[in-house]
Amino acid sequence: MNHLAKRVIRQTLNDKRSVMMILIAPLLLLTLIYLLLGDTDYVPVIVIEEATPQNLVTALNKQDIELIQEKQTITSPKTYLTDNEHVDAVFLYSDNGFDMTLREPSTKSSTAAKEIQAALSSINPASKMETSYVHGSTDQSTFDSLGYVFLSLFSFFMVFVISAMAFVKERSEGTLERLLMTPIKRSEVILGYTMGYSVFAIAQAILIVLYTVYILQMSSNGNIFLVLLVLLLLATTAVLFGATISVFASSALQVVQLIPFTIIPQVFFSGLISLDLIPYHLGNLSYIMPIFYGASAIKEIMVYGNGFDAIWGYLSGLLLYILVLYTINVRALKKFRNA
Incomplete structure (x- = not known):
């Protein structure tokens, strides 16, 4: 028993990511929560x-x-x-x-x-x-007020986890290396994976929107098809984001270890907290968070009832994110094959 305990301790100490996950990650997240939820200097x-x-x-x-x-x-x-x-x-x-x-x-x-x-x-x-x-009512439920946030969070998080795990599995089993031994281009590999997971992203977007609006009766003042478009772009971003994260992970466990540093901070900038209330101008960090663009666009549609003219800026942000992540992933494949 003692030998087993010592072996576990040695293995954990040799895994720097695990040590950071256990000791450093909680401190960083608590500091972030303190800064975001602490006293605000906002004056109404x-x-x-x-x-x-x-x-x-x-x-x-x-x-x-x-x-x-x-x-x-x-x-x-x-x-x-x-x-x-x-x-x-x-x-x-x-x-x-x-x-x-x-x-x-x-x-x-x-x-x-x-x-x-x-x-x-x-x-x-x-x-x-x-x-x-102006928007909403005094008897409006919390779900109606913040439902758009959870639409974007769940859409992004679920696709991110599945794609990141899949990319790591492809690498660990040697499937990716064997694929790159064929004449296929690196750009085509990333595009193929993205298109494949996008099929499930479309199905997910349709399912969760129809379920929340018609089954859970969440109020929506805008065009449902625009919501589907936003969720599709957000899910595509999540696929590429997951692929990017998998570059820094060699196993599914390491993907999980990276979640506190990559996904959880985005939750606080998704609309759960008014950005104007975040002290020290930390609200500006939202512009580097993909979930911010998706959640803001969905809010414009579902809460404010606005159309494409009000969300094109957020859609452009997601498209830019997709382009940047796609380029990063194509270049990252160089270490598997220079072609």
Whole structure:
């Protein structure tokens, strides 16, 4: 028993990836979570009308907000928020009471609502306030609010794991080396693998979209075919991403060991946390995360009901990622055959 325990310890110490997985990875992930979920310096922007009672204006100015007073009457708060993307909330006073309009159920909206509620409570704790959203509703479930994130996460993660494991298996069994002994080009090898897994990516995209929308009744305000297009590009990116990761892994275990460093950080930049709320400008890291482009495009379609003109930038980001990863994989095959 003691000899077995010593052998396991020696084998683990000789595997640097395992040591990092056990000792270093938790520290790095906890540090990332601390930075992302720690105190934020985000200041919500709240708009009121100039006719708002002065005591309420004074109370609002005491809160940690950026207050804007509009001279003109705001007849449609939802239209105002749509036209002014930097504004988080419109807070109006009338003889009938108080009305607060927010963009959507999110952390940013919650921050703005909390500051408004604190100001209102300091004047009259019994005051009632009606709340409405431009996108979504007050009785909307968390699944409806964040379902688009999980669509992109599951689509990317599942395909990534399968493709990375498959590429490692092809190498470990010598299939890839034998394939490269034929006249086939390296570019054709990568393209063939990508096309093969894309068939399953299409099937997966159709299945999860139809299931979430028609079975789980997740609300969608846009074109379902655009969602399928985004998921297909995201899954294709995942195939190539998995192939790239497999270059640095010699076994399925090592692929698993790389997940905390390659996949888990992307979860935090997928839309679960509002990027504006992430301190130290870490939200800018989202632009190097493929899941960010997929999740943002799906949100534009399913939550905002926008069309191709609103998502073409995100689609371009995914296409650029596909091109870069494809080039990396083709060049990586040089170590198996120079041709």
